[in-house]
Amino acid sequence: MSKLINSPRDYVDEMLNGLVLAHPSLIRHGTSGRVIRRVDGPVAGKVGVVSGGGSGHLPLFTGYVGPGLLDACSVGNVFEGPNVASCSEAIAAADTGKGVLCLYGNYGGDRMNFNMACEMAEMEGIETTTVLGTDDIASADADQIGKRRGVAGIIYAYKAAGAAAEAGGTLADVTEIACRTVERTRTLGFALAPCTVPGAAGPTFELPDGEIEMGMGIHGEPGIWRDRIKPADALADEMVERLLASAPASTGTRLSLLVNSLGATPLEELYILYRRVAAQLGAAGWEIVAPLVGRYTTSMEMAGASLSLCFLDDEIENLLQAPSSCPFWRVG
Amino acid sequence: MSKLINSPRDYVDEMLNGLVLAHPSLIRHGTSGRVIRRVDGPVAGKVGVVSGGGSGHLPLFTGYVGPGLLDACSVGNVFEGPNVASCSEAIAAADTGKGVLCLYGNYGGDRMNFNMACEMAEMEGIETTTVLGTDDIASADADQIGKRRGVAGIIYAYKAAGAAAEAGGTLADVTEIACRTVERTRTLGFALAPCTVPGAAGPTFELPDGEIEMGMGIHGEPGIWRDRIKPADALADEMVERLLASAPASTGTRLSLLVNSLGATPLEELYILYRRVAAQLGAAGWEIVAPLVGRYTTSMEMAGASLSLCFLDDEIENLLQAPSSCPFWRVG
Numbered sequence: 262m263s264k265l266i267n268s269p270r271d272y273v274d275e276m277l278n279g280l281v282l283a284h285p286s287l288i289r290h291g292t293s294g295r296v297i298r299r300v301d302g303p304v305a306g307k308v309g310v311v312s313g314g315g316s317g318h319l320p321l322f323t324g325y326v327g328p329g330l331l332d333a334c335s336v337g338n339v340f341e342g343p344n345v346a347s348c349s350e351a352i353a354a355a356d357t358g359k360g361v362l363c364l365y366g367n368y369g370g371d372r373m374n375f376n377m378a379c380e381m382a383e384m385e386g387i388e389t390t391t392v393l394g395t396d397d398i399a400s401a402d403a404d405q406i407g408k409r410r411g412v413a414g415i416i417y418a419y420k421a422a423g424a425a426a427e428a429g430g431t432l433a434d435v436t437e438i439a440c441r442t443v444e445r446t447r448t449l450g451f452a453l454a455p456c457t458v459p460g461a462a463g464p465t466f467e468l469p470d471g472e473i474e475m476g477m478g479i480h481g482e483p484g485i486w487r488d489r490i491k492p493a494d495a496l497a498d499e500m501v502e503r504l505l506a507s508a509p510a511s512t513g514t515r516l517s518l519l520v521n522s523l524g525a526t527p528l529e530e531l532y533i534l535y536r537r538v539a540a541q542l543g544a545a546g547w548e549i550v551a552p553l554v555g556r557y558t559t560s561m562e563m564a565g566a567s568l569s570l571c572f573l574d575d576e577i578e579n580l581l582q583a584p585s586s587c588p589f590w591r592v593g
Numbered sequence: 594m595s596k597l598i599n600s601p602r603d604y605v606d607e608m609l610n611g612l613v614l615a616h617p618s619l620i621r622h623g624t625s626g627r628v629i630r631r632v633d634g635p636v637a638g639k640v641g642v643v644s645g646g647g648s649g650h651l652p653l654f655t656g657y658v659g660p661g662l663l664d665a666c667s668v669g670n671v672f673e674g675p676n677v678a679s680c681s682e683a684i685a686a687a688d689t690g691k692g693v694l695c696l697y698g699n700y701g702g703d704r705m706n707f708n709m710a711c712e713m714a715e716m717e718g719i720e721t722t723t724v725l726g727t728d729d730i731a732s733a734d735a736d737q738i739g740k741r742r743g744v745a746g747i748i749y750a751y752k753a754a755g756a757a758a759e760a761g762g763t764l765a766d767v768t769e770i771a772c773r774t775v776e777r778t779r780t781l782g783f784a785l786a787p788c789t790v791p792g793a794a795g796p797t798f799e800l801p802d803g804e805i806e807m808g809m810g811i812h813g814e815p816g817i818w819r820d821r822i823k824p825a826d827a828l829a830d831e832m833v834e835r836l837l838a839s840a841p842a843s844t845g846t847r848l849s850l851l852v853n854s855l856g857a858t859p860l861e862e863l864y865i866l867y868r869r870v871a872a873q874l875g876a877a878g879w880e881i882v883a884p885l886v887g888r889y890t891t892s893m894e895m896a897g898a899s900l901s902l903c904f905l906d907d908e909i910e911n912l913l914q915a916p917s918s919c920p921f922w923r924v925g
Contacts, residue, residue, distance in 0.1 A: 263785040263786070263802065263803050263804070263805060263822040263896070264822075264862060265785070265822075265825045265828070265858060265862035265863075265865065265866055265898060266824070266825050266862060266865055267824045267825050267826055267865065268824075272861070272865070275825075275864075275865045275868055276861045276862075276864045276865050276868075277864075278864075278868045279863070279864030279865055279866070279867040279868035279871075279886075280864045282867060282868055282871050283852075283864065283867050283871075283884050283886045316861070317859075317861065319859065319860040319861055319864075320860065324860075453595040453597070454595070470595065471595050472595070473595060490595040490596075490597075492598070492599045492600075493597045493598050493599050493607075494599055496597070520615075524857065524859055525856065525857035525894045525896075526597060526894065527649075527651065527856055527891060527893040527894050528651040528652065528656075528888075528891070529604070529608045529648070529649065529651055529893060530596060530597035530598060530608075531597075531611070532607075532608045532609075532610075532611030532612045532615065532651075533597065533598055533599065533604070533607045533608050533611055534597055534611070535611040535614060535615050536607055536608075536610045536611035536614055539611075539614050539615075552615050554611075554615045556860075556888070559859060559860070561859040561861060562857045562858065562859050562896065564595070564857075564894065566597060
């Protein structure tokens with residue numbers, strides 16, 4: 262598909278310039294401008310919450326910077342982890358002496374660079390902790406949860422950890438709540454059509470028109486099965502079944518639910534999916550709280566959708582409902 | 594592109610069911626459920642503001658139903674105007690004796706059915722007025738503004754009229770502000786790839802990969818020129834020049850700006866476009882107020898974008914900034 266760009270080389274920087282121009286609550290920061298932070302941050306006395314990752318997933322990650330959510334994000338090139346310098350600068354930008362939680366998706370490059378940045382921060386006297394998003398149930402089996410990738414469900418951890426930090430939690434408190442929210446969140450997605458990285462010779466993967474790949478990752482990582490597209494209700498039923506089968510133990514009766522477009526798949530189709538998913542969850546005895554439907558984690562113009570369940574306890578539910586302000590989190 | 598649906602026949606009704614399940618502030622209404630109205634409406638003593646149109650453009654039209662915005666919307670099939678019955682039911686659902694403004698896009702089918710519904714409403718003692726969205730400068734020349742179609746810019750009129758009604762304006766007041774906002778709003782869009790109506794044999798139009806059609810309408814109506822895709826900045830410059838050349842007389846120095854994706858075009862590209870548009874408007878002496886960047890008026894998975902300018906006066910600016918609540922209007 263044709264892209265509305267100037268040159269692949271300028272893609273990320275021009276995108277970030279537009280982002281901060283359109284949203285004055287955000288500002289570019291750092292020697293190469295590859296950090297987005299709150300214009301009013303850091304907030305004295307508050308634990309910092311930082312994320313980061315490759316570009317091409319808006320509104321992830323930078324769209325969730327704001328009061329009650331993230332303090333700063335490091336920004337990589339398209340589908341590439343952020344470099345060590347930008348991770349360090351994001352951590353420093355969020356620090357006010359109370360420590361910083363680094364909360365990001367479980368990808369090798371991101372992990373390596375954030376780990377190095379955390380070591381350097383510790384040497385400078387900034388206490389850091391790390392929690393990895395691992396919500397994608399298609400990316401590894403249940404006995405290898407630590408190998409699972411982080412996808413759309415990480416926004417639940419952003420919201421819970423951000424609210425806990427805003428409420429005055431210690432670094433240990435905020436880290437624990439992020440960890441618990443990740444542990445209680447499960448995502449499964451599917452692809453209907455690929456995207457193309459700016460400047461690449463072709464799309465990130467091949468998927469013939471009319472076919473679907475269940476469980477495919479947001480960078481085109483291989484999924485569980487590939488077949489002709491099925492009716493939305495059949496897909497909803499399979500996804501709900503797989504997600505509930507992978508639920509953590511002792512999860513209560515309430516959950517939040519995110520039906521997310523990977524990009525091109527329109528809102529109309531998300532609502533068709535939502536309708537069936539909500540009915541199936543209701544039939545299974547689950548009460549749905551503050552559902553989200555829209556584009557929360559994308560891969561540019563990739564077509565497909567994902568379904569995330571966040572199994573609530575009272576504390577996580579209260580934190581998800583706490584006030585926050587950013588360009589892209591909305592409930593209702 | 595593969596669609597996430599069950600059957601073309603059930604597309605609209607299943608979509609509406611999902612919409613109201615996900616957003617409890619909205620409810621389906623009317624004999625065939627083809628009206629979306631505020632669950633807490635109608636609000637006694639308030640002028641009603643109603644819109645409507647074909648499906649496939651979410652969040653237009655139904656996503657803008659809420660306090661400070663629309664009271665009700667009639668909903669047609671994909672790319673088809675709503676029927677007379679649903680227009681009548683939307684008007685009746687919004688009426689509390691103060692009259693109802695019908696504010697919708699300038700399309701033949703919509704006009705015919707709303708006109709008939711208004712005549713019937715008048716016979717039942719409901720006073721109605723009509724304002725048509727005519728913001729698309731590519732759809733007719735300046736000397737035939739009444740022939741221009743309504744596209745994304747109509748949301749500015751929704752917001753201003755909705756806020757005026759919420760503030761206690763009379764039907765004449767609310768109608769005048771809607772009319773003035775339409776008169777001060779201009780939109781120009783372009784297509785990069787078509788969408789497909791559910792159940793149709795093929796896409797709504799042909800546009801070879803790598804080509805762009807400037808001025809194409811949201812249903813594939815013919816535009817101004819077709820060529821190979823150009824750099825984003827060149828497109829921004831042309832669009833700003835055409836929009837400013839078509840500005841109404843005596844418009845002050847402040848404007849709001851909507852950079853809208855038609856569906857598949859991702860946020861990253863909208864920000865790249867926004868950056869240049871904002872710079873060019875600034876260089877031309879315009880101050881930008883409360884810009885919007887995102888998907889506000891789509892054609893399902895169509896690729897492309899549109900740019901809307903709303904030339905402000907003090908009253909319209911205050912109304913755009915007034916509190917409102919709906920699933921899809923956001924500023925900041």
